[in-house]
Amino acid sequence: MTNRFDTPKAPLRAEPRTLATNVQSVPATPGGLIRSTLFAAGAAGAILVLFWLPAEYGIDPTGVGGLTGLTEMGEIKQQLSAEAEADAQAAVASAVAPAIPTAALVPEEVLQRFDRIDAQLAALATVIGAPVGTEEPAPAPELAPQPAPVAEVPVAVIPDPDPVEAAVAEATEAAPAAPEWRDEVSYTLAPGEGVEVKLVMEGGQVARFAWTANGGVVNYDTHADGGGQSISYEQGRAVPEQAGELVAAFTGNHGWFWRNRTDAPVTLTLRTAGQYAEMRAP
DSSP: OOOTTOOOOOOOSOOOOOOOOOOOOOOSSHHHHHHHHHHHHHHHHHHIIIIIHHHHHOOOSSSHHHHHTHHHHHHHHHHHHHHHHHHHHHHHHHHHGGGSOOTTHHHHHHHHHHHHHHHHHHHHHHHHSSOSSOOSOOOOOOOOOOOOOOOOOOOOOOOOOOHHHHHHHHHHHHSOOOOOOSEEEEEEEOTTOEEEEEEEEOTTOEEEEEEEOTTSOEEEEEEEEETTEEEEEEEEEEEOEEEEEEEOSSSEEEEEEEEOOSSSOEEEEEEEEESOSEEEOO
16 A cells, blocks of 8 residues: 655755856956956045045035035035034133133222222212211312303404315215125025125136124135135134125135024125126025
């Protein structure tokens, strides 16, 4: 009788299978390894110059960062980093400041108190007619100054103006004043908000400017970029206003970045004039 659970005696060893793969390996030869290493190094260098330097540091030697906006992002990162470092230094300075003896302030306060005490003593002495707390005789009351006699001032006779000079003066006063500013923009910055405005200038051109925080204060960074170059002209913190001339160090975009680091909104107004092609403002 044949058992139904009997199975043919088949080999239990698994058959080897051939797996298809699309992975291409590098030829294990000296030339193949060198070519692969050089290709990887070239790709890393291209990524470093084209994208990483503009996005992280605002350095754009090829101009690709300016076209893609990565240079502006890098400049903002650098600005934020500089502001954070300045805030940290200010916090350290404010923490150390109380430890410094304020010798210059204490005498002033004491002197003011002495002045008030002297004034009170003088008032009491005037009322009771004797000095208070001292044996020195009270000073004699000062007599009120008598008004000086009014001298008669001779009236000068003004001759009639020359008709020609009068006409020239009238024409000069009537002439309309030349426009002082060429462009004007204004922004209201919320706490922590920033804005950037730039002028398109040729190298050596001079632009006049004046900006004000209208009673508030802002942090600013005057800088420029273009043609693979970048420069920071000046930076400031908690500045209420500024005016002057901006001389372009090279051909490109020259302007300002402001940030409101206060706890209240700040209205910023910029006026410009002088030598520049156009104003680029948001």
